[in-house]
Amino acid sequence: LENLRPGLGERLYELTSGWPMACAVLLKTDPAKWDEQKDKLGHSLLGLATQGLDKETSQAVALLGLLGSASRAELEEHNLWHLLEPLTERGSLVQSSDDEKLSVHPLFSEQYREEAPPLLLQRAVEILTSGERSWEALELVSGGPELTELLLQHGQGLLASGRYRLLEKLLPEAEWVPQLSILRGNLKWYQGDPAQALECFHSSASQAAAEGDSRTVYEAWRAAGQLYIDAVCPSEAVSYLKRAYRALGPADNKEKAQVLQLLAENAVNIGQARLARRYRSLAQKWDHQKNEDLALTARLLLRSGRLTEARGAVQVAIQQHGEDDPLVGHRDPRLVLSYLCALEGLADQAIDTAETVLKEAVEQEDRRTQSVALTRAAHGYLIKERLNEEQSDLTSLRYYSEADSLAKTLGVGRLRAEPLMGLSLYYLYNQNTPRAYEACREGYEVAQKSGDSWLSAWLSFVRAVAATDGGHPSGPELLADCRKEFRTCRDRLGFALAELWSFCAGGGGETQSRQISKHLSEFPFLTQRPSLFSPMPEDVKRLTVAHQEEEEAPKRLQVFCLGPLSLLRDGEPVPTKAFKRKKARELFVLLLSAPDIFFHREELAEQLWPQASQKAALRDFRVALHALSDALEPKRAKNTTAFCIERQEERYRLLSQKLALDTTRFEALTAEDGAWEKAVRLYRGPFCEDYPYLESLSPVRQRHDQQYLRTAEKLAAAYLENDQATQATELAQKMLQRDATWEPAYRLLMQSQHALGHEHLLPRTFTRCLETLEEELGVEPSEETFELARELLGDQLATLL
Secondary structure (H helix, E strand, C coil): CCCCCCCCHHHHHHHHCCCHHHHHHHHCCCHHHHHHHHHHHHHHHHHHHCCCCCHHHHHHHHHHHHHCEEEHHHHHHCCCHHHHHHHHHCCCCEEECCCCEEEECHHHHHHHHHHCCHHHHHHHHHHHHHCCCHHHHHHHCCCHHHHHHHHHHHHHHHHHCCCHHHHHHHHHHCCCCHHHHHHHHHHHHHCCCHHHHHHHHHHHHHHHHHCCCHHHHHHHHHHHHHHHHHCCCHHHHHHHHHHHHHCCCCCCHHHHHHHHHHHHHHHHHCCCHHHHHHHHHHHHHHCCCCCCCHHHHHHHHHHCCCHHHHHHHHHHHHHHCCCCCCCCHHHCHHHHHHHHHHHCCCHHHHHHHHHHHHHHHHHCCCHHHHHHHHHHHHHHHHHHHHCCCCCCCCHHHHHHHHHHHHHHHHCCHHHHHHHHHHHHHHHHHCCCHHHHHHHHHHHHHHHHHHCCHHHHHHHHHHHHHHHHHCCCCCHHHHHHHHHHHHHHHCCHHHHHHHHHHHHHHHHCCCCHHHHHHHHHHHCHHHHCCCCCCCCCHHHHHHHHHHCCCCCCCCCCEEEECEECCEEEECCEECCHHHHCCHHHHHHHHHHHHCCCCCEEHHHHHHHHCCCCCHHHHHHHHHHHHHHHHHHHCCCCCCCCCCCCEEEECCEEEECHHHCEEHHHHHHHHHCCCCCHHHHHHHCCCCECCCCCCCHHHHHHHHHHHHHHHHHHHHHHHHHHHCCCHHHHHHHHHHHHHHCCCCHHHHHHHHHHHHHCCCHHHHHHHHHHHHHHHHHHHCCCCCHHHHHHHHHHHCCHHHHHC
């Protein structure tokens, strides 16, 4: 054909699929009219190809044309194989593949579908729906209840396989039901129209509620909540997810667990790590099958900087990921692995994994997943460019820009945050600080608007590195702010990188070298290869060698922070009046809240004197610092700070190695089996509880409270095992005084009351648990608590619900 029509032979073959008579006819016509002639030829040549066939065989061929293709087993089941198989010898009408599948020649398949009579269509639908190809029947059904039923069964499958155009065609032809409105909403979201998607979800929930269909109400609100998490604003997703939770019945434990997992993911996004852990704990207790969403677990671990655990979880999730599973944007476990590889500097693996998903997303026209996959692949290329391996075509810049453009066309602002962060890193590593700062500023605004505190922290970090690398005086202060943000998000990797960049910028002090050594021990790749956010490994090695660890100073001062603040110097109490000024003691409390972390003097002054002018606040700060140093080390050299306070220009920190802190001992005891009683006794109350008005202490108090409650829980359980129910009761009551929503304490209290024979107290304890969890968290007690209540209360439980 190419010889006969140079340059056109391939196109001619595609039009006719090589059917001899069609080729012969079209060769004699003008190529400009081939498309028009091809349709006419299909009709006329079909008559020629079927000439001489009896009625039964003609109908069998027509059925095969409607089915598209069919295996030998399918055809034999419906008595069609013996009619069709002989026709494969010529191959001009029916063709056979190596695996004994038959199909009508491609030139005629459209004609059969366009001209099929209703009875033949009905039989084709019956054949398809009787086997494993039910969803293919959708293309043959014209509308009505049958189409609606098939869409309800197979609509999600079509969505997962990227058949958006077919769904767009079929949905208007089906009867409207609330479930199909959810399907339409998901389709609109996949096509990049979140506003229309939300309208569909609201419409579905309203109609389903009117019809009393609580299951569909749940599905609609859950879809809306997930859309808010992914695209709109995570901080507003909670109300939708709680509506979904309330729509569920008592037996819907698996669905409750799924909603709680989404609430956990959302809590991480908005920087509420403690609440995320509580939601995950409740979710695992609701799900009897323990079907943990490992992809979500991996993302939560990654956002906590626990990379080794995240890698283990995501690899298992990928093994469980089927070929037919839908693309789910940033939730795809392969894209989670790609980002994890970029964080660890494994550029080739990051690129290969992301580009595999990118290819699938392009085939399925899933622009949302395309944007995420492009960004993750760009991270890998950027690492290679840092090694001068990819200088020729600047692939990372091209991929980041394309990902950002796709996010813009989708109208999903939140999707832009990560590619903008990538662009900022690209400009940073290419010494274009102004453009790096601008891209980072835009990305930070997007992340803040969407309520994603974790991503905002990383964008703040990139901005701080750009400022530091560009020699801007605000760099060290911005890095100090980043450390606080990463502490709040509980991201260990982010905190380590912020300290590492500060260290490389000349911020290494007496003890920071020891801190850096700990970070490098936890994240060894930082000295082995470049990664997405780290300094070059040779710079890290050079600086860590230059800073030698000095001998530990004698611990002359004991500080008790758990409960009211108190101090002992050489075994003697340090009176409050030794501080001379109230603000000097408050300054000490602020430094104690984050030992070994630098505070800028302006930050400390602003917290202590918020109403004063900056000049007056800094003056008072110097006076308070002098008074604090006098209290901690009265006999010291002139014009110096106390032995346990380190100063670097305008920044100050408390050196934990030179103090005996009860918080340090408490944390060590909680981690040691057999030392729980000592830990619980050591905990006298919240961190510096005599300073309740210092809001910056809240995260510290929450962390120590959590440690105390978990340790007390283990100790109370040990008391019960050793028949010490009275001690268990007292400890459970103390736990609930600390946190009235700590559910394990209610179970321990009920068990100890039962062991002591105080059965009359059990209903009151369970009711208190039920009401507190509903009022404070908007959730029910876990299945574990319900099972204990059923065991201890019996039929009386029903009267309490």
